[in-house]
Amino acid sequence: MAFIDYISYEKASDKLKELYQRYGGKSKQPANIIRVSGVNPDVMKYHVDLYRAIMIQKSELTRHQREMIATVVSAINNCHY
Secondary structure, three states, X not given: OOOOOOOOOOOOOHXXXXXHHHHHHHHOOOOXXXXXXXXXXXXXXXXXXHHXXXXXXXXXXXXXXXXXXXXXXXXHOOOOO
16 A cells, blocks of 8 residues: 655645645644645645545435445455545
8 A cells, every 4th residue: 555645734835725724624634535635736626526526416326325335445445544
């Protein structure tokens, strides 16, 4: 498995700080699965957009079903996310 260092808020570029604020709430710390794309702030925005499209937008599957599928796939892949 690849390892990508997270960029701290203090060391982030202005663009990345804005995204941390947008996706991290009061703590300015987005979930690690989002923070990993911080090395390329444009990718972080697309990553969040993709997640929202898959998990939140209208679908034949309920949100609960999609979360269950994501959990099973993560378990199969030995991924703690």
